Amino acid sequence: MVLSEIITELPVKGADAAAYDGGEFKNGKIVVKKGETVDFTSFFNAFDAGFYSKYTTVGEVKLKLDYVGRACVVIIRYARKGKPKDMSVAYTYERVAAAVSENGCEIDVGINRGGILGFVFRAESDGVEISGGRWECDDSCQVNSVRAGFVICTYKRESDALRNAAVLSRAVGNAADIYVVDNGNTLNTTDLPENVSLLPCRNLGGSGGFSRGMAECINNGNTHFVLMDDDIVFDGRTVRKTLGILEVLKADKKQISIGGAMMSFTEPSVVYEAGAYVGEAKLRLPKHNVKIAEKGGLVWCAEETKINYSGWWYFCAPVSLIKEKGLSMPFFIKYDDAEFGLRTSEICPVVCPLGIGVWHQDFETKLPPYMYYYLRRNSLITSAATGNGSLFNATLKLWGSVVKFLRNDKKALAYVFDGYDDYLKGTEFLEKTDGEELHDKVRIAPVKERNAVGIVLKAFTVWLKLLLFSAKINAGYRDKRDELCSLDAWKSRFETDK
16 A cells, blocks of 8 residues: 655745755656765655654555665664654654665554654665656555545635645545635636535625535545635645554544644745644644754754644544534634634644645735734634633733834734734624624724824723623633534525625
8 A cells, every 4th residue: 555655846946945956857756966965854755754653553564666776775764763843853863774776665664663764765886767666565454444535715815726626636536535725716617627515605704615525525425525625735645654654543543633834925835834733822733834854944843843833735534523523614814724623633643644744835924904903803712612711811912913013014903902902802703793894894994093193092081891701701712612613504605695
């Protein structure tokens, strides 16, 4: 059984270091001169022995390489040593297996010692051509019955959605279901490959679009759902690797969620984020701007860290989870993935295995001011709904925003205040407000920009309301959370005419 494929070409320019180092790529192959080496110890081509040993039935793997010529292949095990520093760690390494052969090789290696397994390829004849390869396990591995549903949610980004639907279609064929949720109603079935289903949907934002796709996974009997942003770029072999992991999970490890690392377009061989932890006061990113072209960064990226959610740019979980815990909170956009993770991670932990990653625009780009409305409103509701809401943290965020934006961005601060105001309206606001109409209003309608005195007075007014009403408001969100996220509630939203 193929667990993961050796990647010789990636879909993003400048990302080669995330796959290999050395040789020259020509006509779909890596060409290596005699005496030169190619190091495949990389994010996409190393084997995450620690993950597979803990979570799957795999006990031994075989590296199969396809090449023409004579070569020496050495498998090296890397392991963490010491504590992380600056998103990197000290590490140990040791040679665990090797082979010298012509026109391809097969090498067996055990994985029970964990770490990551990489390999170095040295050409023993001139012009050796590497065309690919794979990490495999034998037929003794438990094979689970898996029928995943892949969900792309899009709103008037037709070219992005069609591109990714085509990549998915080629990658999985008929081995999974593919759903494109069209919030903008601008796509036609004839635009898509035959094995892709188009789901027109009224514009309920990303929260509603992904919930529509999750509901379809329930209706169609899928075992797992995979959520994907429409504007990511990914290699189809990442998708097949995800399915391979699901097929060999241990019986007591099937209830896990798999998060994909987000790689940056501006630095394609840097992991911008791989899982996150939402605490009572702030968001923590244990793996942020990790330089995976360096061995210390790669080893750190393979370490399991304390996280409770992963972004929905690429996120996989069992359908049984949403049957039990519900779909997305009706936020329209922003923080729905974080709230979902907090609601579900205790019964379905989030893991981010090496080799599962996509490219996405990173979040360092300056946000439009209106986004601060959603970020503040939805983070406050998330804290309240998960039982972590507190007057202290809400007050800390309030005055922190005043300090941050007072001098340079009064418009953003006005949106922050609006976020507090709507959070304080309680669950009835979420239940009865049309998300699309509100979004148009938030984006277009002018906000009240105050002078310094007005800002302080507004902040004091918001704080006073928090003092008087936040305990009751938080209890309301907590009590109504499951109802707001339920499949029945979402079916009602899908069917409501504007």
